[in-house]
Every structure is written in structure tokens, then in C-alpha cells.
Amino acid sequence: xxxSASVLLTVVWGGVVAADSAAFLQLLLSQPFVxxxxxxxxxxxxxxxxxxxxxxxxxxxxxxxxxxxxxxxxPVGTVVGVAVAAVLTGVDPVASAQGxxxxxxxxxxFVTALVGRSLLVWLRHRNEGLARWTETRLAAGDLGALxxxxxxxxxxxxxxxxxxxxxxxxxxxxxxxxxxxxxGVAFGRAxxxxxPILWGFGIGSVARGLTRGxxxxxxxWTALVGFLALRLWQPT
Amino acid sequence: MNEPKAVAAExxxxxxxxxxxxxxxxxxxxxxxxxxxAMFGRLMLLQAVWNYERMQGIGFAHALSPAVxxxxxxxxxxxxxxxxxxxxxxxxxxxxxxxxGVVADQLERRARGETALDDAGILRVKQAxxxxxxxxxxxxxxxxxxxxxxxxxxxxxxxxxxxxGALTIVAGYNAFALGYRLRGLFQGYARxxxxxxxxxxxxxxxxxxxxTIAGVIAALVVSTVLLPTGGGTATQAILGMAGVALxxxxxxxxxxxxxEWGLGIVLIVLxxxxxxxGF
Numbered sequence: 001x002x003x004s005a006s007v008l009l010t011v012v013w014g015g016v017v018a019a020d021s022a023a024f025l026q027l028l029l030s031q032p033f034v035x036x037x038x039x040x041x042x043x044x045x046x047x048x049x050x051x052x053x054x055x056x057x058x059x060x061x062x063x064x065x066x067x068x069x070x071x072x073x074x075p076v077g078t079v080v081g082v083a084v085a086a087v088l089t090g091v092d093p094v095a096s097a098q099g100x101x102x103x104x105x106x107x108x109x110f111v112t113a114l115v116g117r118s119l120l121v122w123l124r125h126r127n128e129g130l131a132r133w134t135e136t137r138l139a140a141g142d143l144g145a146l147x148x149x150x151x152x153x154x155x156x157x158x159x160x161x162x163x164x165x166x167x168x169x170x171x172x173x174x175x176x177x178x179x180x181x182x183x184g185v186a187f188g189r190a191x192x193x194x195x196p197i198l199w200g201f202g203i204g205s206v207a208r209g210l211t212r213g214x215x216x217x218x219x220x221w222t223a224l225v226g227f228l229a230l231r232l233w234q235p236t
Numbered sequence: 237m238n239e240p241k242a243v244a245a246e247x248x249x250x251x252x253x254x255x256x257x258x259x260x261x262x263x264x265x266x267x268x269x270x271x272x273x274a275m276f277g278r279l280m281l282l283q284a285v286w287n288y289e290r291m292q293g294i295g296f297a298h299a300l301s302p303a304v305x306x307x308x309x310x311x312x313x314x315x316x317x318x319x320x321x322x323x324x325x326x327x328x329x330x331x332x333x334x335x336x337g338v339v340a341d342q343l344e345r346r347a348r349g350e351t352a353l354d355d356a357g358i359l360r361v362k363q364a365x366x367x368x369x370x371x372x373x374x375x376x377x378x379x380x381x382x383x384x385x386x387x388x389x390x391x392x393x394x395x396x397x398x399x400x401g402a403l404t405i406v407a408g409y410n411a412f413a414l415g416y417r418l419r420g421l422f423q424g425y426a427r428x429x430x431x432x433x434x435x436x437x438x439x440x441x442x443x444x445x446x447x448t449i450a451g452v453i454a455a456l457v458v459s460t461v462l463l464p465t466g467g468g469t470a471t472q473a474i475l476g477m478a479g480v481a482l483x484x485x486x487x488x489x490x491x492x493x494x495x496e497w498g499l500g501i502v503l504i505v506l507x508x509x510x511x512x513x514g515f
Contacts, residue, residue, distance in 0.1 A: 022283045022286060023281070023283055023284045023286070024280065024281060024284060025280050026280075026283070026329055026413075027406060027409075027410055028382070028405055028406055028409045028410070028413075029406060031382075031386060031405050033386060033389045033390065033393070033401060033402055033405060034402045034405050034406055037399050037402040038402070046399055047397070047399075049399075050393050050397075050399050050402075051393070053402075054389070054390045054393045054394070056498075057386050057389070057390055058390060059494040059495070059497070059498045060494065061382070061383050061386060061387075062487065062488070062493070062494035063493070063494060064374070064378050064379070072493060072494065072495040074495075077495075103502065103505075103506065106498065106502050107499070107502055107503070107506075110495050110498045110499035110502065111499065113495045114495045114496065114499065117495070124286060124287050124288055125287070125288065127285045127286060127287035128287040128288065128289050128290075130285050130287075130294075131285050131287050131289060131290050131293065131294050131322070132289075134285070134294050134322065135294075135319060135322050137315075138297070138315045138316065138318050138319045138322060139315075139316060139319050140315075141311070141312030141313075141315045141316055142315055143301065143305065143311040143312070143314050143315040143318070144311075145315070146294070146297060146298045146301055146315075146318070147298070149284075149285055149294060149298075150278075150281045150284045150285060150294070150295065150298050151281075151284070152285075153281075153284035153285035153286075153294075154281060154284040157284070186506065186509050186510040187506070187509075189509035190502075190505045190506040190508070190509035190510075192509075193475065193505050193508065193509060194501065194502060194505035194506075194509075195472075196461065196468075196472045196473075196475035196476035196479060197475050197476070197478060197479040197482075197501060197505065198479065198498070198501060198502070199461045199476060199479060200461050200475070200476040200477065200478065200479020200480040200481075200482070200483065201479040201480070201482050201483040201487070201497065201498075201501060202479075202483065202498075203390075203454060203457045203458050203461055203480060203483065204458070204479060204480040204481065204482060204483020204484040204485075204487065205483035205484075205487035205488070205494065205497070206383060206387065206454055206457075206483075207451070207454045207455070207458060207480075207483070207484055208483060208484050208485075208487050208488060209379070209383075209488070210383060210447060210450055210451040210454050211451060215448075216447065216448060216451050219448055219451055219452060220451045220452070220454065220455050221455075223451070223452045223455035223456070224455035224458055224459060226455075227455055227456050227458075227459035228459050228462065228463060230459075231459055231460075231463045232463065
């Protein structure tokens with residue numbers, strides 16, 4: 001696949017996951033492991049997509065889309081992070097061999113997710129106008145207004161996702177290329193140190209959420225001791 | 237629509253929930269399966285216009301509109317009778333199907349001229365259903381099913397370098413969520429409020445069981461971080477252990493979300509690697 005085709009498909013995929021995360025279908029295509037794997041495949045780097053997607057999946061499990069709390073935009077963040085890491089792979093061969101693009105991809109993903117949270121709030125406020133318009137049209141006897149409003153809302157979220165993906169991808173790819181051309185070895189070293197910490201922190205935070213209550217805690221720690229024993233004593 | 241025999245919510249809900257249905261020849265249902273399927277399709281767009289004023293209100297009215305259209309004389313009457321339904325409503329998106337089914341049942345009773353809730357009663361029941369269904373759906377779907385499937389996928393990647401977990405998440409979640417969405421709509425319509433009463437009793441133990449399994453898989457993933465498949469260095473194991481301890485002890489304790497924690501860790505590590513290259 002050519003680079004421009006990959007960019008185009010990545011931008012469209014960003015729109016799809018943004019819509020899936022709330023507005024349309026909610027099939028969980030927007031879960032980071034899923035959207036990261038697909039984004040990686042679009043760039044011919046499925047393994048890279050899985051690795052970043054898996055780490056971001058653990059972090060995103062700490063986000064509960066409950067009530068009015070604006071969630072971090074992990075779906076678009078993951079797509080952007082994986083695409084940026086794929087773009088940077090090969091720019092600096094030493095840094096790439098050490099996993100430097102993965103670390104920069106994570107920076108891109110987390111920043112995109114955090115900034116995206118404010119954009120989601122803005123989008124939801126925009127929907128208030130659409131909802132008021134729908135109510136007025138319904139009161140006037142226009143039943144078709146509901147269909148139009150719903151599809152307009154889904155299309156708006158899709159367009160927002162595409163636009164945000166395109167913008168974040170351009171900025172981070174540009175900054176990343178400049179950094180990696182000047183030598184991205186620090187990123188490679190940072191990945192060697194940071195990767196186990198990030199994996200550990202991610203799964204630790206998930207375990208914290210799942211071990212509320214004595215019974216859950218006992219099951220977790222017993223299982224952990226058992227699995228560690230099995231891994232230590234399994235024949236190599 | 238026929239003139240309804242409207243009654244207040246308090247007068248109907250406790251009786252409907254507490255007592256068994258009176259044995260009587262079942263009244264013919266006015267909504268055919270095709271209408272219910274149309275409502276099911278529209279539930280996929282429940283949150284398309286999600287906003288801070290009405291939350292899922294517009295989506296709720298949209299999902300209910302095929303039923304209202306069927307029961308009303310014409311489109312204009314249907315549209316006007318949907319205005320109250322477009323007000324504030326919020327619950328777990330899968331469990332919203334139950335509320336849509338229950339409200340469709342009440343509207344049908346009114347259309348048949350039976351004892352049913354008036355508009356104000358329906359709104360009160362909707363609010364109550366929103367909270368109670370969220371209390372069932374959020375722990376089940378967000379805190380049990382989603383972590384269970386996601387951790388299975390992550391473990392598959394850690395242990396076997398398999399991307400198939402992506403399919404596990406999508407297929408597993410949707411088998412569960414689409415199934416419940418469909419069942420909730422049809423049963424909510426068929427059995428009304430009595431269906432809601434037994435949901436918590438049935439789904440509570442399932443949620444607890446799935447969370448326990450998710451905890452076991454979390455332990456499995458932790459074991460792969462501490463002792464990576466294929467072997468790892470002692471430094472990696474120590475760093476992994478430090479990460480696990482940090483996550484277990486401090487995540488949620490500080491007022492930081494996962495995004496802030498992640499970015500903070502990455503930037504600290506990057507600064508460390510830049511300033512202490514000999515590490």
C-alpha cells in the first residue's frame with residue numbers, strides 16, 4: 001500500500017472509531033487493541049499496532065464512559081499514535097531497532113487523547129443546539145426531524161474524528177520526523193526503560209479496579225502466586 | 237390514539253412490579269415484530285446527539301418513534317407525542333433497550349384504552365429506569381465484560397504475539413451486547429415493568445462472576461509482565477514490578493486520569509534516558 005493510501009485510510013479509520021466510541025453502533029471497534037491493530041495493518045506494521053494498542057488498552061480500561069464525564073479520546077489517540085510510530089519506523093534505524101518510534105507513538109497517543117477530551121466536550125455542546133432544533137421541529141409536527149438530527153449527529157462525529165486524526169497525525173509526524181532525523185536514540189533508550197513500567201502500571205491500574213472487596217482480592221493474589229509459580233517452574 | 241385511562245406512576249409501578257399478572261386472556265399486541273426490529277435498528281444511534289442537556293433524550297425518542305408512528309393517527313400527531321420523550325434520559329446504551337420496550341408497552345396500553353401511565357408518569361418511570369438500568373448495565377458491561385475480553389486479548393498478545401484478541405473483543409462483546417439489546421427491547425415490551433424487577437436479581441451474580449474471572453486474567457497478565465514469555469532481563473522484571481506496584485497503589489488515588497498518568501510516565505522516562513544516557 002502506498003503512503004498516501006495509508007494516510008487516507010488512517011484518517012477514515014479515525015472517523016470510524018470516533019463515531020463507534022459513542023455516536024454510532026458502539027461495536028467496540030474503538031477499543032485501543034482493536035483500532036490499534038487495524039491502524040497498524042493499514043501501515044503494514046500489525047505487530048507495532050498490537051503492541052501500542054495493548055498498552056493503551058490497559059490505560060483506557062481506567063476510563064469509564066459513565067454519565068457526563070468527558071472521557072479521554074483513546075480511540076483517535078491510538079490510531080494517531082500507531083500511525084505516527086509506523087511513519088517513524090525506519091527514519092533512524094538504530095532508534096527503530098530499540099523501539100524509539102513506539103515511545104514517540106505513545107506520546108502522540110496520550111497527547112491526542114488528552115486534547116481530544118476537550119474537543120469531545122465542545123462536540124457535545126454543539127449537539128445541544130441540534131437537540132433543541134429537533135424538539136422544536138417535533139413540536140411543529142415534523143417527525144422526519146428525528147432521523148435527520150440523528151444522522152447529522154453521527155456524521156458530525158465521524159467528520160470530527162477524521163479532522164482530528166488528520167490534524168494530530170500531521171503535527172506529530174512532522175515533529176517526530178524532525179526529532180528522529182536529528183537522532184532518536186534517546187527515544188529508543190527510553191522505550192527500553194519505559195516499556196516494562198508502562199505495561200506494569202497499565203495492568204496494575206486495571207488490577208486495582210478489579211480487586212475491590214476481600215473475595216476479589218484473595219482470588220487475584222492467589223491466582224497471581226499460582227501463575228508466577230507455573231511460569232517459574234515451566235520447562236524451557 | 238384512543239383516549240387513554242391515564243394514572244399516576246406511583247399507582248401503577250409498585251403493583252406491576254410486586255404482584256403476578258392477573259390471569260386473563262392476553263390482549264392482542266398492536267406492535268408487530270417488524271416495528272420492534274425497526275426500533276432495535278434505531279437503538280444503534282442512541283447516542284448520536286448525546287449532549288449535556290438531554291443526554292440520550294433525542295436518541296430515546298428516535299428509537300421509540302416507529303412504535304409511536306404505529307399507534308398514532310398520523311406523522312404530525314406522532315411527532316408531537318414524541319416531544320416529552322425527547323427530554324432528559326441517560327442510562328447504559330445497551331440497557332436503554334429495556335426502557336424503550338417498557339415505554340412502548342405503556343404507550344400501547346394507552347392506545348388500547350387500558351390502564352396505563354400518563355405522560356408525567358412515563359417520564360418519572362423513565363428517570364427511574366435510567367438510573368436503575370445504569371446501575372445494572374455499567375458494572376456488567378463496562379466493569380466486567382469489557383475488561384474480561386480486553387484482558388484476554390492483551391494476554392494473547394503478551395504470551396503468543398497473537399492479534400486475534402482484536403476479534404475476540406469485537407465478537408465477544410457484540411454477541412453479548414447485541415443479544416441483550418434485542419432481548420431487553422422485546423422482553424421490556426412483552427413483560428413491561430415486571431421484566432425490570434427481575435433483571436438485577438439475574439444479572440447481579442453474573443456481573444460478579446465475570447469480574448472474578450477478569451481478575452484472574454489480570455493476574456495472568458501481571459505474571460507475563462513480571463516474568464515475560466521467552467525470558468527477560470532482571471532489570472525489566474524490576475521495572476515491571478515497580479510499574480505494577482505504582483498502578484496498584486496510586487492509580488485513582490491521585491486526581492489524575494489514565495491519560496495524565498501515561499503521559500507523565502513517558503515524559504519522565506524520556507527525560508531520564510536523555511539526561512542519563514549511560515543507564
